[in-house]
Amino acid sequence: MASGEEVSNQQIILKNYVTGFPKETDMEVVSSSIKLKVPEGSNSILVKNLYLSCDPSLRVRMRKPENLGYFVGFTPGSCHTRTETFRKITCTDVPLSYYTGFLGMNGLTAYAAFFEVCSPKKGEYVYVSAAFGTVGQLVGQFAKLMGCYVAGSKEKVDLLKTKFGFDDAFNYKEEEDLASTLKRYFPEGIDIYFENVGGVMLDAVLLNMRLHGRIAVCGMISQYNRAKLEGVNNLFYLLTKRILMRGFFVLDYGHLYPQFLETTIKHLTEGKIVYVEDVVEGLEKAPSALVGIFQGHSVGRKVVLLARD
């Protein structure tokens, strides 16, 4: 398309702040037109979106803005205009969609939080909640490459074991007493907990942590849809077991991105790390795709394909 040409531009707009689980009707598809032109003499860039990714943390930004640190709420009806954090992709030997999660912020989260916060050692016991998410998949595989024992929780137990090489896995929805379940899967206790869930899961984990355990808090998906945060009762074990717990935000570790990218693409091309995506096609499917991840519908990373090139 020629520069300056006016083209139609479809958008998904957040209509209202969301309470509880997001619904498709919280978003709407609107069409406008856009001129393929940046302001004269500016450093702006005009972007054609090829892929969108559905990330659980988007939910936090769909609620009324509060003092939540880095999770700044969206302003309903407005567009996201911050472009200063854009990166140019140099390695195109892997599917471009991978950069929306696996080779993007989620991948770097897994890498930096696991190696920098959890300080893993060979033979340690690693528990990954929400193990089927992009971050969880990768943490489990990094942990296996380190020689750790890894178990995860998520609906897709078989895939975690056969596809991602987890030592064991259980479906937390089928378990009545998470603390006993964890005791069964980790009779020696847990050295490293990769926290993506929060709430009752965290409580059960605290009971099962070993002395000097480490907990990287990378997400608390169980809390995102709640108006009121859930209580965690077992924090006393932080004290008695000398546990380290650290909230993690990937942008603090941006300097590790080149090293992460090199390592991970190498593992990927050698087949030592695998990645599963669940791709739907068409922007109009984005609301249902995003809503679906909170209902546990996706098998692997949910990606919306907008255009092939």
Place this chain on the structure above:
Amino acid sequence: MASGEEVSNQQIILKNYVTGFPKETDMEVVSSSIKLKVPEGSNSILVKNLYLSCDPSLRVRMRKPENLGYFVGFTPGSCHTRTETFRKITCTDVPLSYYTGFLGMNGLTAYAAFFEVCSPKKGEYVYVSAAFGTVGQLVGQFAKLMGCYVAGSKEKVDLLKTKFGFDDAFNYKEEEDLASTLKRYFPEGIDIYFENVGGVMLDAVLLNMRLHGRIAVCGMISQYNRAKLEGVNNLFYLLTKRILMRGFFVLDYGHLYPQFLETTIKHLTEGKIVYVEDVVEGLEKAPSALVGIFQGHSVGRKVVLLARD
């Protein structure tokens, strides 16, 4: 007294596991006799106790033993026989009683947890709960020596400010909404929280922490007397504010003891650090002294004087 002589030996014995607040009747004073003699050829030592100290963490050991990490419950009716951790006191220029707390485990807790876990920087905002305890007193004074702003909570507001040089202090018992109180005392937020309390206090603190804040968990006095641990709702802020929270146990930092002792005795003799004790005399007063610290009766460290030399 000559070696081999038989002398009377008074003891305070824990009668039963304690539930709720400890009462004087949970302990009893018994008398027995002891021969002033160690087994032939052994490395044992015979000790004459001069001082006992009343430490809130003793409460944890008075409840039924559970998997609480290093807090091993006492066995009612039995004596404590582990002597391998005894240290000989070399510097006697300061009152010997100081070694039961200020120059002992509590002091090292304050020193190591503050400098090693909290990584303080000049100008940072430090909040100390249970600030009038041995640990709290010292942390506040170390923080002032570092050039931090320090506020603490405890009943004895004036003493915290005039005696220990805290910038500010409030009585948490007079405050209805701790989160708003902390907002008033720390309008810029809290960089370092020295956690001795737990429960609702921790919840209020989490709301008021700054980005990249640090929380050293050294005690949770509000939880020791509870049969069921209290829920903490605001852990989500660990994530959004990238907070580090670490359970601390002093014996992990034993290697810092010589350096701590040298620094602290120097500050003490130069008058840069002060210490307040609340001494009662006679072993028979030990149960009421210990019970009293949970009722907020003591002004400074509660010490039981048994013998002057």
